[in-house]
Amino acid sequence: MVVITITPLQIVVVLFALFALSRVIFRLKESNITKKEAFFWSLVWIALIIVVFLPGVAGFIAGILGIGRAIDVVVYAAIIVLFYLIFRIYVRLEKIDHEITTIVRKIAIRKRK
Amino acid sequence: MKLSIIIPAYNEEATISHVLRGLKSKGYKNIVVVDDGSIDKTPHIAKKEGVKLHSHIINRGLGGALGTGIEAALLENPDIIVTLDADGQHDPKDIKKLIKPIIRGEADVVIGSRMLNPRGMPFSKRVANKIGNFITWLLFGVYISDSQSGLRAFSKNAAQKINIKTNGMEVSSEILKEAKRNNLKIKEVPIKTIYTKYSIKKGQKWWHGFKVLGKLVLRKLMR
Known part of the structure; x- marks a missing residue:
C-alpha cells in the first residue's frame, strides 16, 4: 500500500490550478478564448495537478530525457512554455500595432488639411 | 515630370517652416507633410506654409508616417516621390541629383548617402551607421553605404511596389529589403548633410540601434 502524504504546498498549488482551470472553462463559455486556447491552457493546469500529486511522473520523464533531477524537468518545461507564450504575445502585439497604423493612416488620408 | 515630396514630421516646430520654405524657394510645390501625432505646433506651421497636410x-513612428x-x-499619380527629413539636415539642392538616375531610367530607388562624403558627421554616428549598414546587409543582403538615410527618391512604380509594414526607424532597412524583393534597381548618390546642434540632438541615439536590430531580427524570424 502506498501512503500519500499531502503537504500544504501541494494543497495550495492544486487549489490554484483548479481555480485557473475554472477560469479557462468560464472564459471558453463566454467565448473569450478559442477552443484551441482552452485546450492548451487546460493541458497546462492539468499537467501541473498531475505532477504535484504524482511527482513520480516528472521523475519518469526526467529519466527518459536524461535529466538528472525530476524538479528540473518541471522548471525546463515551465521556461519553454513561458518563452513560447512571450513569442506569441510579441507576434500578436506586432499585428495589433500594424492594425492601429492602418486605422490611423486611413483617417489621415481621408482628412487632408 | 510630376514630383511629390514627402516629409514625415514629429514635433519639428523649430525647423519645419525653414525646411518647407527652402523647398518652395527651389520651386518644389507639391509637398506632402505627414504630421505623426505631433504635440507641438508642427501641423499648424505646415498648414500655414500651404502644403498638403x-x-x-496618434504617434506611429517613422515607418507609419x-x-x-x-x-x-x-x-495624385506623381512620376517620382522623394522623402526628406523635417529636421533640416538635408539640402533641397540635392533633390535634383537624387532624381536624375530615375529620370534617366538608371534606378528605381535612389538613396541619398551621407557616407560617400561623411565630413562633419560625428564619429559616434559614423560607427552607428556602419553597424546599421552591416545588419541591413546581413539580414536582407543589400549593402548600402548609408542604409539609414532619410533622403530617398522612388519612381512611381517602385513606390507602388514597396510595402511598408514596420512602424519605427527599422523602416529604412525595410525599404531596401522591399526594393530587393521586387527586383528594383537601387542607386546611391552622395548628398550634403547639414549637421546642426538641433539635428544631432533630434537624431537617433546609438542605443536606439539595438531596438531596431531586435525588431528586424524578430521580423526575420516571424516570416
Whole structure:
C-alpha cells in the first residue's frame, strides 16, 4: 500500500490550478478564448495537478530525457512554455500595432488639411 | 515630370517652416507633410506654409508616417516621390541629383548617402551607421553605404511596389529589403548633410540601434 502524504504546498498549488482551470472553462463559455486556447491552457493546469500529486511522473520523464533531477524537468518545461507564450504575445502585439497604423493612416488620408 | 515630396514630421516646430520654405524657394510645390501625432505646433506651421497636410491622430513612428506619405502622394499619380527629413539636415539642392538616375531610367530607388562624403558627421554616428549598414546587409543582403538615410527618391512604380509594414526607424532597412524583393534597381548618390546642434540632438541615439536590430531580427524570424 502506498501512503500519500499531502503537504500544504501541494494543497495550495492544486487549489490554484483548479481555480485557473475554472477560469479557462468560464472564459471558453463566454467565448473569450478559442477552443484551441482552452485546450492548451487546460493541458497546462492539468499537467501541473498531475505532477504535484504524482511527482513520480516528472521523475519518469526526467529519466527518459536524461535529466538528472525530476524538479528540473518541471522548471525546463515551465521556461519553454513561458518563452513560447512571450513569442506569441510579441507576434500578436506586432499585428495589433500594424492594425492601429492602418486605422490611423486611413483617417489621415481621408482628412487632408 | 510630376514630383511629390514627402516629409514625415514629429514635433519639428523649430525647423519645419525653414525646411518647407527652402523647398518652395527651389520651386518644389507639391509637398506632402505627414504630421505623426505631433504635440507641438508642427501641423499648424505646415498648414500655414500651404502644403498638403495629413495628420496621424496618434504617434506611429517613422515607418507609419512614411507609409501614409507614400499612400497619400500616390493618389495624385506623381512620376517620382522623394522623402526628406523635417529636421533640416538635408539640402533641397540635392533633390535634383537624387532624381536624375530615375529620370534617366538608371534606378528605381535612389538613396541619398551621407557616407560617400561623411565630413562633419560625428564619429559616434559614423560607427552607428556602419553597424546599421552591416545588419541591413546581413539580414536582407543589400549593402548600402548609408542604409539609414532619410533622403530617398522612388519612381512611381517602385513606390507602388514597396510595402511598408514596420512602424519605427527599422523602416529604412525595410525599404531596401522591399526594393530587393521586387527586383528594383537601387542607386546611391552622395548628398550634403547639414549637421546642426538641433539635428544631432533630434537624431537617433546609438542605443536606439539595438531596438531596431531586435525588431528586424524578430521580423526575420516571424516570416
